Amino acid sequence: MFTNNDINFEALKRKAYNGRWATLEDGIIPLTAADPDFRTAPEIEQGIIEYIKDGYLSYGPFSGLPEFKKNVAEHFNTEKFGNFTPENVLAVNSAAQGMFLIASYVLKPGEEAIILDPVDFLFKKSVEAVGGKAVLCPVDTVTGAIDFEKMTSLITPKTKLISICNPHNPLGKVYSKETLKKISEIASAHNLWVMSDEIWSDIVYDHKDFHTYSSVSEEAKKKSFTVYGFSKSFGIAGLRIGAVLCNDQDVFEDFVEKSNFNSTIEGVSTLSQIAASVALEKAKPWYREFLTHLQNNRDLAFQILSSSEVLQPHLPEATFVLFPQIKNGMSSDEFAKHVLDQGKVAIVPGSERWFGKGAEGHIRICFSTSQEILEEGLNRIIKSF
Incomplete structure (x- = not known):
């Protein structure tokens, strides 16, 4: 195969x-x-064909199809120690768009986000696209270890967000529960948001455990967003489909409202959501x-x-x-x-x-x-x- x-x-x-x-x-x-x-996967191809057989390609619910939201929540809960309900999931047109929407929601122009260095360029780009400033926190390029003393020293009154990439692209590091807990303690002590990009969380080797960020502590659950996508594990980048997850329902609903996913301004192709849903259910x-x-x-x-x-x-x-x-x-x-x-x-x-x-x-x-x-x-x- x-x-x-x-x-x-x-x-x-x-x-x-x-x-x-x-x-x-x-x-x-x-x-x-x-x-x-x-x-x-042939199951995904078949799922798309089945969906369009009746000839209808109507609007879906603005925040995502029920089966999409259910499958994403279940996937995180069974595979990544998550504790999400379908109502905690928003369908977005890629993990990259999810990162941009979170930066837009959390940052005002001139405010700062701490990002890892090195890390994929989309972290910096999404912060700068909304007028924010990306502040670099060094990561050991061999071990992937985060310099927590440095991270804490970078926090100023302008800091509003810590963005992490887990598993880390390009270092291939899976951050342990203890490391994520430490991030949640720092974020909580300074009342910061955390965004965890977890698009790579299905591609983990040697049966190593992966803990979604919001699962590691009560603090982590309170002020965080998780980003997920299907382009890596299921090879459907051209369908532009991802998800943003957030455990706090009030925050989530405000985020959906402010991101314009409550009308036809935003929204994701139903076909893409079906492909992603079938991927998790059958592929x-x-x-x-x-x-x-x-x-x-x-x-x-x-x-x-x-x-x-x-x-x-x-x-x-x-x-x-x-x-x-x-x-x-x-x-x-x-x-x-x-x-x-x-x-x-x-x-x-x-x-x-x-x-x-x-x-x-x-x-x-x-x-x-x-x-x-x-x-x-x-x-x-x-x-x-």
Whole structure:
């Protein structure tokens, strides 16, 4: 199901954008955007077909279809130690939109949000898009450990939000219950909101427990939002579907109102919600096989890079990206350009633009492809030097 023969390269070259097959010259292997190369689960395809058979594509409820909200809440409660009701769930058109809406709700222009460094660029972008200021809290690029003393020292009267990425992109770190509790204590002591981006929470290896942020303490439950999406675990990025969850019903309803999800101004395609709903209801067996394939790919990539003279990898606990350190002294941008020109492999440089200042000297490699493509791509990177 996840071999090279299962990849439809013609379809990818027509449809896979965002720095991937459709945007690159023939012959280049994209190990860039974190998007699987495999077609989505047959159950999801079938679910979409069944839904449109009667020919009706009417409005759904503004905050989301009941089955969508129910399935997301149940998924968090059974898999991630959550305590959500369907009424705590809002359907949004991507995890990225969820992050932006939360920043809009929590921050006034000039107010500050503490974000991790390095971390995916959308954290900074969503804060700045609403006129806020992103303040960087360093994270150890090997262990993923957060510097809590530094985090506390960054808090000012303008600070309103701490944003965390768990599991962490690009470091692949799963934050423990104890670490999350510590964040909740700091946030509570300073009356701050917390946003936890948990889009990667299904891609966790070695049967490691994942605790959704709001589950770790009463403080965590009170003033937090959780963001979730379906593009990583189920490969439906083009359907633009995610969710925002919040345990406090009064806060949640105010958030929905202020985010304009109480009218036709906002809202999510019913087709996308059906696809996501079917994913959680019927496509878990597919997802479990995908996860096994990814864990094998992770181990293979780590092994190949560990024995190279070019990159120093660290084994991710989650996600399907590696964030190895460059060994030869090149900058991240220079390295990525060299590998593209000489090895015909596209990767994401660990530059400030993509991950913040703390990412320099690293590159990000996506491994959600076939074993053959992955091996070929990694060997090309190594042999290009």
